[in-house]
Amino acid sequence: MSIKRVSIQSAYTVEGALRENKRDRGVVICHPHPLYGGSMNNNVVDAIEQGFFARGFTTLRFNFRGVGLSGGYYDEGNGEVDDLVASLEFLKSHLDENAVIVLAGYSFGAWICSRAAQGIGNISAMFLVAYPFAFYETTELKRFNKKIFFVGGEHDDISPLDALLKFYREFPVVEKYLKIIPTDHFYWGKDQEITEFIKENI
Numbered sequence: 001m002s003i004k005r006v007s008i009q010s011a012y013t014v015e016g017a018l019r020e021n022k023r024d025r026g027v028v029i030c031h032p033h034p035l036y037g038g039s040m041n042n043n044v045v046d047a048i049e050q051g052f053f054a055r056g057f058t059t060l061r062f063n064f065r066g067v068g069l070s071g072g073y074y075d076e077g078n079g080e081v082d083d084l085v086a087s088l089e090f091l092k093s094h095l096d097e098n099a100v101i102v103l104a105g106y107s108f109g110a111w112i113c114s115r116a117a118q119g120i121g122n123i124s125a126m127f128l129v130a131y132p133f134a135f136y137e138t139t140e141l142k143r144f145n146k147k148i149f150f151v152g153g154e155h156d157d158i159s160p161l162d163a164l165l166k167f168y169r170e171f172p173v174v175e176k177y178l179k180i181i182p183t184d185h186f187y188w189g190k191d192q193e194i195t196e197f198i199k200e201n202i
Contacts, residue, residue: 051198
């Protein structure tokens with residue numbers, strides 16, 4: 001199905017891209033750091049979207065405030081959580097009432113997912129690529145108690161492999177999945193492995 005450009009009301013008008021599929025499942029995808037070129041057109045965001053759409057999910061990617069056509073300015077993660085919550089509410093208006101909902105994010109976007117998830121009661125799972133262990137704490141992430149997926153790179157200095165493996169081993173969630181890819185933080189040439197991981201495990 002075609003991708004629709006949409007406007008979402010947060011504190012500012014947020015630019016999004018909606019791709020409708022089955023109404024019983026949906027995913028919101030968060031991009032990497034706004035101050036370092038992150039946007040919803042990122043290669044990893046695209047790989048995540050392709051994987052979930054192949055599994056029947058209605059997908060919504062969006063630009064955080066201050067990125068692309070989204071209004072406002074970078075807010076150190078606080079306003080960006082609000083943008084995610086507003087985007088999730090927008091997605092839910094295109095889904096059935098009891099739909100399966102996944103939060104997905106890459107790098108900074110993964111951190112934003114972990115912060116937002118605690119205030120959202122009907123999240124079924126999180127899908128996190130390159131969680132930035134080297135720069136952000138994991139307090140909110142540790143509180144998540146539902147299905148969770150981690151993807152990490154062997155040579156990632158922003159999401160160091162040893163930090164990811166330690167967190168994964170100690171994380172008490174029963175239903176957890178891990179994919180390690182031989183790449184650095186940017187996944188160039190390896191992003192299709194993310195898509196395949198989703199298609200095989202979601």
